[in-house]
Amino acid sequence: MLELRKDLFADERDDNLNVIGKGIQRQDMPGHVTGLTRYFDDHAFDGMLHLKVVRSPHASARIRSIDIAAAARAPGVKRVLRAADVPVNKNTLLSLINFGKDDEPSLAVDQVHYKGEPVVAIIAETEAQALAAKKLVRIDYEPMPAVFDVEEALKPGAPVVNETYPANYFEYHERFDHQKLRFGDVERAFASADMVLEHRYQMSPIEHAPTETNGSIAAPEQNGRFVVHSCAQGLFFALGTAAKIVAVESNRLHFIGGTVGGGFGGKVDSLTEPLAVLGAMVTGRPVRFVLDREEEMLYGSPRGAERIYIKDGLMRDGRIVARQIRSYFDAGAYTRLSSYAAIKCTAHLPGPYWIPNVSSDVHVAYTNRCPSTAMRGFGITAVDFALEVQMDRLAEAAGMDPMEFRILNAYRDGDMKPHRRKASNTALIECVQVAAGKANWPISEQGKRQSSLTGGGAGERAQIPATVLDARGQIGRPDTRQSGPTQTLPAGTSRIAPSKQPVMEGARDGRAAPTQVPRYEPARTATQPLAPAAYAPPPSPYQPVAGRQPPPYQPPPAPPSPAPAPATQTQHGAVRFSSVFGRRR
């Protein structure tokens, strides 16, 4: 049952909570157990039509011709829709917040980019009639080369997946070809580390497989409005997307939903709403567009697969001194939410650990696979799996207990993160302690005494180190450095001025040049290239005690942790816990 550990962080919490820690009946539970809960499909309309789409059997092909004549004459068919019937037939989900370029058609125009891409929509009196008419649509395809591997897709000469992004990578702010993080000098730290471990992690796409498949019902209301019963997880996202694609004012759409038969992220893509609304507009009748189970499994967007390379510099005493990550997020054929996943991934690196030298490059690559989307911590979960497997491997290499190893390397309040923000509200040490206790996993007395609240921000742990730049004065790829860094960002640089020059590395190494690249003055170079700070092991606030295999190297005794700062006036209530409003203290 629910357990609230009041002993942890007790001084930082008001115990005026009326709900947390207590069992409260959910408001939707009576409906669930009586069968009265209404999901999108649990609505009856007289004269409801059924929409089914004809999908591409090819991963990549040019469409030579489409013949809908026989389908349009088939029994019960009211209307057959093609790309030209869609008012705004190009969209990207995040265009609603002005992020990314429209790249995905509702119905394919002259090319298809993944197996299962919708090409033609059929609206008929019954589902059976719509399915029968699907077989009468004649589409002449010319198969084209396809690419299914993220790294292959980024190589020069790879087949272009999506014409909007011809180099097969998402363009951040139309200037940057990936998400980058640089902190300190990983190469230098690797050179001085006792061990360097590198591993490759490959995830698979995962289908959400909700018991309720994606779908919606759109029906004409009076005054030119349309009511839409939708499975959408983001109802207003679906409303805005549908309004854009069918080109109506959003106040003409009346979306009803919020009761979702399992979503897990797979119902944010507005897969059915725009065509259902369009169908209701052109027929004047209610139109139901529901994916069947096969469509849901094969063509409902999955969690994107990620390939992650992690290279760590490890000292014999268990400290991680450098972490370098190269990650490729498989967007499939269109962007949907993958651009956001890479941002989340970068913000999450290097995991909940204080590491003095960090470098990461997270790419969003297009492949001829089903577009991927949100799923339960997308961008985070997969990299966390990779990081934690890597942590176990590092612990083994250092001869340490994996729990103790995590306590040793965990973030503590006040530590500087590679994103140049101070860690706050950290709790990994406490989580490990509680988990070890629940699992009867023995950890040392010293490990049990550690706290996220003490020892953080000591010495180097609070510092922003000198950070290497590439020859152009930008935070470049380490592998483009021939001989040692030529420039560094001085220690303490908290904000890196955005490069005015496009940082499209694809353009440099022969891949297709990006589209619409703004050109400004050359990038600023560091005026006084400081000598890179000599790497010195940080004072560790915690010495691991011997595990089953004691580490051969014992670090010197740590200086006492600085006394906690005197308590300042604290904020009260939820604000103190919020990452939006600020720090815990």
Added chain:
Amino acid sequence: MAKIPVQFRLNGTDRAAFVDAPETLLNTLRRSLGDFAPKYGCGQGACGVCTVLIDGEPHLSCLTLSVACEGRQVETASGMADGPELHPLQAQFMEHFAAQCGFCTPGMLTAARALLDRNPNPTRDEVIEAISGNICRCTGYEPIVAAILAAAGSPGLRRA
């Protein structure tokens, strides 16, 4: 295609519908008779969200032809409560938080009801076996099993 008249008892009430020959009981219940408790999940008999009782036995309504239900007793989750009074299974599902998105719940309740009608005091293994044809993708099986076990043997189990 000529429609075929079908009559059966649905949750204790005589109902009739005109159906197509290949029409499934699931479609007839949802589209003709307005009982939305059984859901469409897969149409292939794999997920169990369409489970109904026919003459007391659990059946997958997405694989059952409506014409085959002539004169039978069909029961769905809609008919479990006695007016405002919940069936013990429903009460225990609420008590144990045995529903998350709720989509599998009507089918789960129906499968569990078939078990308890047959065996009012099942073992944990028998409960697991009874709902093994019902998929909960929110993966809330533990509270569901706990709820069914809690409902087992409760005095209100067999309603008059």
